[in-house]
Amino acid sequence: MEYDRQAQGQVTSLGGATPVMLPFIPSYIEISNPARATAVNGVTRAWWLSEMGNGTAMRTTTVAGPTDGTSYIATTGFEAFIAYSAKLYGPILPITTVTAGAAPTVVVCAGNHNLVTGDVVVFTNLTQTATTGMQGLSGIPWVVTYINATNFSINIDTSAGATFFTTYNSGAAIDNTGSCKKILYPFLYAPGVADISAIALGAQTTVTTTSPHNFVVGQEVAFRIPAPYGTVQLNSLPNITIPGSPVYGYVTAVNSAVQIVVNINSTGYTAFTYPLTARVLAGLAAPQILAVGDNNSGSNQFGYLSPIIPTFGGAHTINGPAIAGAYLNNSAMGFIIGSGVAGTAGDAIMWRACLAPIR
Amino acid sequence: MSITTTGNLGPLILQSLAPAMLYVPTPTMNTIVFADKVSMPANGGTICRFMRPRALQPPTVQLGNSGIDPPAQVPQRDIIDAQMAFFGTGCIINEQVILQDQEGVLAWVSERLAVAMRQAEDLILRDYILSAASQIAAGGGTNGDNPTNLGVTDFSLVAATLDTNNAYKFMSGIEGDNRFGTGPVRSCYAMLSSTEIQPDFDSLVGAGFLSQWNYPTNTNALPSEYGSVYNIRIFTSSEAPVARNASMNGRDVYYNTVCGKQAYTHINQDGYSMNLIYRDPYYSGMLAQNATLAVKFAQSQAITQDTAIRQLICTRAGNAVNP
Numbered sequence: 001m002e003y004d005r006q007a008q009g010q011v012t013s014l015g016g017a018t019p020v021m022l023p024f025i026p027s028y029i030e031i032s033n034p035a036r037a038t039a040v041n042g043v044t045r046a047w048w049l050s051e052m053g054n055g056t057a058m059r060t061t062t063v064a065g066p067t068d069g070t071s072y073i074a075t076t077g078f079e080a081f082i083a084y085s086a087k088l089y090g091p092i093l094p095i096t097t098v099t100a101g102a103a104p105t106v107v108v109c110a111g112n113h114n115l116v117t118g119d120v121v122v123f124t125n126l127t128q129t130a131t132t133g134m135q136g137l138s139g140i141p142w143v144v145t146y147i148n149a150t151n152f153s154i155n156i157d158t159s160a161g162a163t164f165f166t167t168y169n170s171g172a173a174i175d176n177t178g179s180c181k182k183i184l185y186p187f188l189y190a191p192g193v194a195d196i197s198a199i200a201l202g203a204q205t206t207v208t209t210t211s212p213h214n215f216v217v218g219q220e221v222a223f224r225i226p227a228p229y230g231t232v233q234l235n236s237l238p239n240i241t242i243p244g245s246p247v248y249g250y251v252t253a254v255n256s257a258v259q260i261v262v263n264i265n266s267t268g269y270t271a272f273t274y275p276l277t278a279r280v281l282a283g284l285a286a287p288q289i290l291a292v293g294d295n296n297s298g299s300n301q302f303g304y305l306s307p308i309i310p311t312f313g314g315a316h317t318i319n320g321p322a323i324a325g326a327y328l329n330n331s332a333m334g335f336i337i338g339s340g341v342a343g344t345a346g347d348a349i350m351w352r353a354c355l356a357p358i359r
Numbered sequence: 360m361s362i363t364t365t366g367n368l369g370p371l372i373l374q375s376l377a378p379a380m381l382y383v384p385t386p387t388m389n390t391i392v393f394a395d396k397v398s399m400p401a402n403g404g405t406i407c408r409f410m411r412p413r414a415l416q417p418p419t420v421q422l423g424n425s426g427i428d429p430p431a432q433v434p435q436r437d438i439i440d441a442q443m444a445f446f447g448t449g450c451i452i453n454e455q456v457i458l459q460d461q462e463g464v465l466a467w468v469s470e471r472l473a474v475a476m477r478q479a480e481d482l483i484l485r486d487y488i489l490s491a492a493s494q495i496a497a498g499g500g501t502n503g504d505n506p507t508n509l510g511v512t513d514f515s516l517v518a519a520t521l522d523t524n525n526a527y528k529f530m531s532g533i534e535g536d537n538r539f540g541t542g543p544v545r546s547c548y549a550m551l552s553s554t555e556i557q558p559d560f561d562s563l564v565g566a567g568f569l570s571q572w573n574y575p576t577n578t579n580a581l582p583s584e585y586g587s588v589y590n591i592r593i594f595t596s597s598e599a600p601v602a603r604n605a606s607m608n609g610r611d612v613y614y615n616t617v618c619g620k621q622a623y624t625h626i627n628q629d630g631y632s633m634n635l636i637y638r639d640p641y642y643s644g645m646l647a648q649n650a651t652l653a654v655k656f657a658q659s660q661a662i663t664q665d666t667a668i669r670q671l672i673c674t675r676a677g678n679a680v681n682p
Contacts, residue, residue, distance in 0.1 A: 087602045189490040290665065294439070
């Protein structure tokens with residue numbers, strides 16, 4: 001019918017929440033996982049109708065030969081999504097402990113966090129006593145690495161034991177239960193601003209961010225480093241040479257989703273200090289790096305369905321060709337294959353989705 | 360005696376539509392008001408490119424008497440690129456609806472689509488700024504959180520930051536007048552805030568906050584203007600960005616965008632802005648049953664002067680928000 005929307009394709013499982021972008025929000029989803037059928041282990045087929053509600057699924061699980069079983073799950077199934085607004089969060093995840101230690105710092109949740117590597121979270125209420133706890137992590141977007149159903153880690157060294165970067169334990173905390181929550185759509189627009197967790201000084205400056213930066217080689221960037229963090233010489237203003245002219249740097253290498261090299265010679269600059277005891281001082285913002293332009297003079301275009309934005313662990317934008325470093329929109333819609341039906345990371349999942357005109 | 364009542368002789372028609380539609384609660388859309396406006400030319404590719412020359416080194420060293428010219432400078436420029444994106448939505452309306460409904464369905468659906476499009480423009484700009492502009496955390500309040508609630512020193516700090524960055528203010532000041540209860544308004548940057556923190560502004564009355572109602576004249580004030588503090592005029596909207604329970608102590612975090620001229624730019628596509636499309640049922644299939652009404656538009660956006668914009672993030676003195 002004219003108003004039907006149908007789509008099908010293949011996606012590689014991330015082992016957990018795996019996104020599929022569509023030009024519509026589906027009312028029916030169906031997947032087949034030949035890899036699980038071949039391995040005789042796991043979910044071989046699953047399906048969902050919008051009337052079942054987000055997060056649910058019907059699934060067929062194979063354990064051995066013909067002993068397939070069909071079951072219904074109320075969570076970790078399929079989710080239709082529309083990524084349209086920033087500052088939308090997932091459910092509050094109560095935290096049991098955040099243990100101070102060498103990077104990565106491990107976070108233990110009270111229940112299943114349902115996060116996957118690449119998700120971004122923010123923390124709140126990590127006060128242990130009036131002067132201890134992990135308050136210093138609060139208010140900053142952190143990219144997580146999956147450990148197990150209740151544990152994940154963030155890439156920060158908290159072993160120095162700085163005030164407000166000491167072990168948090170909810171059982172002994174004063175009047176609060178620490179928590180975190182997932183930022184549902186942290187990269188609706190790119191490139192943007194990112195918080196900094198480390199800076200290595202030198203002939204070129206290596207910057208590590210707390211969550212994916214979305215910068216490319218050639219990106220023009222500026223720094224906002226509050227004085228307590230040390231390396232204020234990187235700040236774009238004031239310029240001591242040319243009045244009023246901002247000092248920018250260019251990204252010369254992208255080492256990882258959370259690390260870049262900038263062509264600013266920072267030799268001799270004040271060392272960057274983080275974690276910082278003063279992090280929770282009223283009015284102290286996180287150190288930031290932000291895109292301010294690019295140095296492309298034509299060419300160096302992205303192709304169709306590029307670039308990859310790390311939303312949901314790495315997905316292309318749905319935009320057409322762009323120039324590297326350009327500001328672009330990354331809002332999208334489609335569905336997420338949840339951890340309860342996504343199989344094993346690397347599985348090739350065949351999917352089909354449709355939107356019925358009559359419901 | 361037999362009395363005829365509506366019980367045994369009911370009205371032939373049981374309902375009548377009131378003469379006017381009820382209003383649709385619609386937030387003020389402030390973000391686009393302070394955006395620079397640029398039109399992307401048709402047939403001009405996918406990217407709108409901005410160029411800003413860099414300042415040259417002022418020649419502050421004297422030439423002396425050597426007769427030798429100083430080294431030449433190489434002019435430099437900064438390039439900012441933004442990719443156009445296309446948006447749209449619409450409604451499929453069966454001809455029987457149009458035929459049988461007594462109110463003008465097509466008229467009010469057209470109106471709603473137009474408002475939805477304008478809201479989309481604003482929301483996209485709002486979220487883009489959230490992702491791209493750097494932040495200053497409020498520290499002038501007293502609630503013990505990070506960020507704190509707003510204190511007048513926060514307004515002073517962010518205005519000083521933009522002044523130091525040589526940003527241009529939006530509005531010249533308003534001279535004082537001989538009217539009881541009013542006071543002059545400084546030349547100002549614009550701050551886009553949430554209606555939820557209006558009580559915190561009110562608590563600063565006498566400490567630096569001047570209500571719009573206390574301006575010498577409010578002829579040049581926008582309906583959404585709530586007041587001013589020092590060099591900042593405040594415009595509130597229920598759609599201003601809020602990160603719920605995201606502060607150090609679990610309070611809501613409010614993003615107050617403070618900007619000067621040309622801080623961010625809204626880019627439309629020449630020949631493609633605000634298309635309202637009506638398609639007669641004739642085009643819908645062999646029985647021509649369904650009409651369509653739709654809007655589509657193209658837009659992009661860019662931070663064009665990162666030195667002229669900051670997000671002043673804050674919490675509230677309290678955090679209870681009445682429904």
